[in-house]
Amino acid sequence: MTTHAMVPPEARAMVGQQVGRTRGVVRRAEFQRWAAAVGDLNPVYFDADQARAHGYRDVVMPPLFLRCMGRAVAALTDLRPDGTVRDHEVAEVPLNCTQRMAGGETTEFHRPLYPGDTVTVVTTLTGITEKAGRSGPFVLVTWKVDYLDQHGALVAETVRSMIAK
């Protein structure tokens, strides 16, 4: 064993635990601002009549806006020097690694979301695996994120991974 294990015991102890639970309300202007920034002027996001003509009951939230739901508003004093937010919403996994990179993300959407819907975002740490890569050892961290509506129904679920070295 090396003296600096990449995965300390306190990180392993988090596997299987719920590491975040936040809530947010779907706001029309917020998802429209996001869609405009993407350059996505899909009428079902902007025009309720068009949305209804395509089987929705109102303007619908762009599906990939989902990952913005439940994000806390960060104060300037909550930011690190690189601008990133010290995360209060999802407990950080304490690894002895200097680099963290987004891995992949798989989302299944069970129903559309509309302005006024409330979304509870429940994040569970599902795995920490040490692997041997071509450029040295790395750690694969995985989470499961459940998105629940105001009735407690599962509206979407995500599996997310991160690679740390």
Place this chain on the structure above:
Amino acid sequence: MTGRMPGQPRYADIAVGRTWPPRTVVPSTVQLFLFSAATGNPHRIHYDRTYAVEVEGHRDLVVHGPLMSALLAATLADWLGPAARLVRISLQNRASAYVDRPLRIEAAVTGKREDAGRKLIDLDVSVSRDDGVVCVPGTAVVRLPG
């Protein structure tokens, strides 16, 4: 009568092997700024070029991974029409992309199936840089009107 829009592809119209002419998008500094703002993302690599290059070693401002994913989903929605619904999307972040350089968005239909009355198509999707490096490979499942 709802949902029968001219130009809306239907399940029967989409064959396995179908592709579309690749879509090119060139994210600008202004677009990166707006996406950072819309997602509440203050990371300096997306708007502070000096910081991105000198501190984090990037070659220029970095395009957000979620922006590439969103551009891909928007393109799919455009190709498959407003009545298409994204059922599942699975994307990997493989490489960074940089501001003011073309991104190439592609999709190919790999399968068709009916699942509990839903008419679904499976796609391979990707976002690539102009040097050919695939930044975001993945798959998607889209439900189409029958």
